[in-house]
Amino acid sequence: MPQPKPPFTILGIETSCDETGAAIVVRHADGSGRIRANLIRSQLREHAAFGGVVPEIAARAHVEVLDGLIRAALDEAQLEFPQLSAVAVTAGPGLIGGLLVGVVTAKAIGAVHGLPVIPVNHLEGHALTVGLTDGLRPPYLLLLVSGGHTQLLTVHGVGQYERLGTTLDDALGEAFDKTAKLLGLGFPGGPEVERWAEGGNPQRFALPRPMLGRAEPHFSFSGLKNAVRLAARKLEPLREADISDLCASFEQSIAESVVDRINTAMASYISCYPDRRAWRLVAAGGVAANRRLRAALAGVAAERGFDLHIPPLSLCGDNAAMIAWTGAERLAHGLPYDKEFAARARWPLDSEAPKATGAGVKA
Ligand code: KG4
Numbered sequence: 001m002p003q004p005k006p007p008f009t010i011l012g013i014e015t016s017c018d019e020t021g022a023a024i025v026v027r028h029a030d031g032s033g034r035i036r037a038n039l040i041r042s043q044l045r046e047h048a049a050f051g052g053v054v055p056e057i058a059a060r061a062h063v064e065v066l067d068g069l070i071r072a073a074l075d076e077a078q079l080e081f082p083q084l085s086a087v088a089v090t091a092g093p094g095l096i097g098g099l100l101v102g103v104v105t106a107k108a109i110g111a112v113h114g115l116p117v118i119p120v121n122h123l124e125g126h127a128l129t130v131g132l133t134d135g136l137r138p139p140y141l142l143l144l145v146s147g148g149h150t151q152l153l154t155v156h157g158v159g160q161y162e163r164l165g166t167t168l169d170d171a172l173g174e175a176f177d178k179t180a181k182l183l184g185l186g187f188p189g190g191p192e193v194e195r196w197a198e199g200g201n202p203q204r205f206a207l208p209r210p211m212l213g214r215a216e217p218h219f220s221f222s223g224l225k226n227a228v229r230l231a232a233r234k235l236e237p238l239r240e241a242d243i244s245d246l247c248a249s250f251e252q253s254i255a256e257s258v259v260d261r262i263n264t265a266m267a268s269y270i271s272c273y274p275d276r277r278a279w280r281l282v283a284a285g286g287v288a289a290n291r292r293l294r295a296a297l298a299g300v301a302a303e304r305g306f307d308l309h310i311p312p313l314s315l316c317g318d319n320a321a322m323i324a325w326t327g328a329e330r331l332a333h334g335l336p337y338d339k340e341f342a343a344r345a346r347w348p349l350d351s352e353a354p355k356a357t358g359a360g361v362k363a
């Protein structure tokens with residue numbers, strides 16, 4: 001199959017969790033990108049009754065909507081399959097049933113229309129989104145905070161990631177979701193906690209600030225979640241003001257912990273990139289939508305002389321535009337890809353990172 005030439009017009013497919021995504025992104029020869037279509041179909045309704053994502057329901061829902069979503073994305077971009085340069089698909093990490101739906105679909109399109117199919121790491125999609133939205137090129141320091149991952153990474157280049165810190169237990173989004181659940185709020189928990197926290201008193205509860213001052217920039221959130229549980233139990237039955245204050249105090253504790261961890265990561269980033277022009281902090285993943293966290297990030301970035309870049313809300317959470325863009329970036333940088341690839345439930349961005357001391361199974 002001949003190597004496509006720029007501009008690259010890429011169909012992106014995302015099915016790793018509970019949103020089905022299909023997008024068309026163009027990457028021009030000068031490195032700029034344009035989204036021609038970015039469609040997302042959330043499965044919130046299917047999972048809401050269970051208070052979390054049910055893998056079998058997720059896979060089935062992807063099967064039901066993916067073909068139609070791809071057709072709709074092509075229609076919106078006014079393109080047909082032969083005009084594409086390649087198909088990029090999330091091959092991991094994520095729920096294996098959903099990943100299989102995307103991978104099989106991408107491979108079928110590739111086989112029928114003679115298109116290359118590029119396997120994309122979902123986390124790399126989050127990591128590179130700022131290239132599409134802000135034209136930002138590596139290096140930069142990345143805070144990746146989603147429902148399944150919480151990491152600090154140095155992005156040295158496209159395809160070159162060094163993990164500085166990770167969570168020892170829950171991911172940050174998971175901590176939001178579990179805290180919402182124990183307070184009887186809806187799913188997904190992040191936006192619910194944020195809504196309740198608004199107007200709440202962030203100083204009312206003296207919750208722990210996890211990992212403060214630790215030498216390595218790792219995270220831990222399960223102790224904080226338990227502290228919320230204990231505080232809530234003491235107050236039962238909870239009044240609305242109690243829930244608001246608990247949510248605000250929880251967010252405040254997270255903001256302080258994350259800022260402390262970022263400060264530590266900035267020190268190692270700076271020792272690698274002493275030139276101030278390289279001092280850029282990027283936040284990505286669904287939790288980067290949180291306003292209190294964003295304000296805290298703006299604070300630490302300003303204090304340390306870093307420029308802060310956060311993708312717009314619509315591209316912070318899961319989407320297929322970031323997958324298409326990552327496929328295009330990999331093509332543009334001539335990175336090899338496995339043509340016989342399989343879906344992978346686990347797929348770390350930095351496969352050489354040592355296991356963090358004290359880390360649980362998910363770290
Ligand atoms: O990146 P994402 O859309 O999917 C994953 O790859 O996990 O992240 C979803 C996570 C969920 O845990 C959700 O509760 C959290 O992001 N989230 C938020 C907010 N919006 C979404 N957490 C805190 N504040 C928010 N506004």
Ligand code: ZN
Pocket residue numbers: 122126146147285286317318
């Ligand atoms: Zn994600």
